[in-house]
Every structure is written in structure tokens, then in C-alpha cells.
Amino acid sequence: MREPARLAILGMGAMGQSCLEGLRERLPRTQFAFLEREHRIHRLSEETSAQGFSDVTELLDWQPDLVVECAGHSAVREAVPEALRRGVDVVIASLGVLGDDQVKMTLDEAAESSGARLTVVSGAIGGLDALRAGMLAGVDSVVYEGRKPPSAWRGSAAEELCALAQLEHAEVFFEGSARAAAAQFPKNANVTAAVALAGVGFDSTVVRLIADPHAKENSHTVDVEGAFGRLRIVLTNHPLPQNPKTSWLAALSVQEAVLRRVEAIGF
Structure with missing residues (x-):
């Protein structure tokens, strides 16, 4: 396995x-940089020993692999x-943003124009290989x-659809298409989009x-x-220690996608 430079x-x-912490441990010869708002760069650069940029063009001029x-x-x-x-x-x-057809088309065209590859991660869900396999024979419903x-839904449109603080029993506050869910709940749409x-x-x-x-x-x-036939996938996820609103498995899935790419093609 050759690491990206x-x-x-x-x-x-x-x-x-x-992801930076985990990938640095697993890819010790790789140089890392990041894109962030300018006022955060100095502190983050000191904490992570990685080079920070606030402009995407300057970051790409750094020539990442x-x-x-x-x-x-x-x-x-x-x-x-x-x-x-x-x-x-x-x-x-x-x-979740891929629920916007215009965004997806822009990404597809950008990748096709250069031959670059776009990889999407599985996020906080698993077993999607079985769903993709089932699609070959035909799937009737997903x-x-x-x-x-309730605390995990605070700051989202759920606050307008149900009384989160007063709930005594489980409440379905949204039922609709994945496209509608991605548009209405953008910060919670990544698993929906992966499915x-x-x-x-x-x-x-x-x-x-x-x-x-x-x-809990x-x-x-x-x-x-x-x-x-029929397939049921059930996952219960612990939160990321640094942020209770982020699934730990979602962060790990990003690292896994990077490592899989490295193992598949090298750099």
C-alpha cells in the first residue's frame, strides 16, 4: 500500500x-492540510501540525493527491x-446535498471533465452492499x-413539527421521500442519502x-x-466523543473510505 503524498x-x-487524527496514525508518511475559516486556521494549525488554508484555490495549489x-x-x-x-x-x-439534482450533475460533469473520481461514504449506516446487490434482481420498496x-433533533425543522421538550412517547414527525427529507433536514440527511x-x-x-x-x-x-426476499438493517450508534450530534461510525466511515482508496490504487 502506497500512501498519498x-x-x-x-x-x-x-x-x-x-479523521485527521485517525488517518495520520494510519498514514504516517502523508502530509496533511485543511480548509477552514481564516480566524480558526492559526489555532488549528498549532493543534494539528497541519497546514491551513482559507481559500480553496490556494489549497489546491498545494497539490493534494x-x-x-x-x-x-x-x-x-x-x-x-x-x-x-x-x-x-x-x-x-x-x-444529503446529492438530493439536489443540479449539484449532482455539476459534480458528475466536473469529474468527467478531468477523469477524477468522486467517492461517497456509507456514513452512519452499514449493509448497503446487500441493498445494491438486491437492486440487480429488482427492489420493490425501501x-x-x-x-x-429529542435533544438530537434540536436546531432542526423537527422543532417546528413536534414539541420535543414535552414528548412522553416516540413520535414520527416526518414521513416522506428521501429527497424531501434531505431538503428539510440537511444536517441529518447523510444516512438517508446513502440509502x-x-x-x-x-x-x-x-x-x-x-x-x-x-x-439513549x-x-x-x-x-x-x-x-x-426481504432485508432489514439495524444499527445503533455511539456519538463521536468530540461532538454528541455526530455519529462515531460516520467519522470512521470517512477514514475507511480513504484507506480503501489507498489500498485499491495507491498514489
């Missing part, structure tokens, strides 16, 4: 910092296309259910979002029916 991370929130996005939907819209056009492979964590304690991309798409994937006062952790359930 240079790897750049877009966004140094809890997930970005966790691989870019890893951990910065949210705006970074996928603004920074990722430029990296792909430069011929740099990109791994993205913020899959239903995703996301269940979290939609692996299966029947954003318009045909049914999503139920639940606030449960008895839940976030859980994800995917029910699939098709010609192959």
Missing part, C-alpha cells in the same frame, strides 16, 4: 479533526467541483427509519424520522423488499 481535509469540525470533505453541504457545492476539475479525487461525507432522542443512492433513489425511498424520549442513542433501520 498529500491529503487535504475540507472542514475541521469534530469530524474533520477526528486526495481531498476529503467533512465541511457540510456548502463545501460540496463550492469547493468539491473545483477539486474535481483539477483532477483531484474527492471523498465526500455530506451526501423504507428508512431514523430514531433519535437512497444505494437503492431506489431519492424519490422512491420512504423516510420516517422519529423523536423518542426513551432512546441514535438508531437507523432500513427495510427492503424485492425479488431476492
